[in-house]
Amino acid sequence: MKMHEDKSLEPILLRSRCHKGRLLYYFPMQQSNCSQDGDSMSSWCGWHTDHGSLTGLTCGMFLRNTVEMPCSDGAAGLYIKTRTGQIVKVVYGEDEIAYQIGETTEIMSRGHLCATPHCVRAPRGDEAFGLERSTFALFMQPDWDEKLNFPDVVHIHKELIPAGVSLTFGEYTEKLLDKYYHLKM
Numbered sequence: 001m002k003m004h005e006d007k008s009l010e011p012i013l014l015r016s017r018c019h020k021g022r023l024l025y026y027f028p029m030q031q032s033n034c035s036q037d038g039d040s041m042s043s044w045c046g047w048h049t050d051h052g053s054l055t056g057l058t059c060g061m062f063l064r065n066t067v068e069m070p071c072s073d074g075a076a077g078l079y080i081k082t083r084t085g086q087i088v089k090v091v092y093g094e095d096e097i098a099y100q101i102g103e104t105t106e107i108m109s110r111g112h113l114c115a116t117p118h119c120v121r122a123p124r125g126d127e128a129f130g131l132e133r134s135t136f137a138l139f140m141q142p143d144w145d146e147k148l149n150f151p152d153v154v155h156i157h158k159e160l161i162p163a164g165v166s167l168t169f170g171e172y173t174e175k176l177l178d179k180y181y182h183l184k185m
């Protein structure tokens with residue numbers, strides 16, 4: 001996609017000092033939930049899209065009482081929804097990184113790139129008792145003070161982005177947090 005060189009994703013991410021690395025930990029399910037059938041796909045983390053530009057994820061590591069072990073339920077782990085609405089389990093190894101598109105990239109690319117809907121499914125069955133999951137996520141996003149020249153046509157969060165106005169990533173983020181947590185815009 002043609003964009004002014006300085007405004008394309010790579011230089012914006014290269015000059016940002018605002019990326020966030022998070023070690024994520026998922027508590028073991030309660031025994032009653034492990035043995036329930038028909039439990040939700042998003043039992044460990046609900047369906048969502050990430051807010052920033054790009055997320056790098058290592059594959060989930062399963063542990064019981066801090067000892068690493070294989071997961072007893074092959075269906076547990078990260079799922080994404082494709083552009084055609086299919087739900088797909090993301091399978092990748094410990095020496096690989098999965099990248100997911102974030103909402104800010106969807107907006108700035110005028111919808112050419114789509115934010116990746118995803119969720120995390122907890123293991124089920126009696127053998128899943130006590131199984132915990134850890135992973136590392138790097139949330140890459142523009143610098144807080146980076147001016148975003150929003151396109152004229154915005155597909156998501158349109159009500160936060162008035163036409164012809166440029167906001168910094170920080171201003172845009174604060175508006176979004178207000179929408180989610182205080183219901184004001």
Ligand SMILES: O=C(O)CCC(=O)C(=O)O
Pocket residue numbers: 024045050057060078118120135137
């Ligand atoms: O645990 C994972 O694999 C995904 C985590 C995630 O989606 C998030 O923290 O936004």
Ligand SMILES: [Fe+2]
Pocket residue numbers: 048049050118
């Ligand atoms: Fe996420």
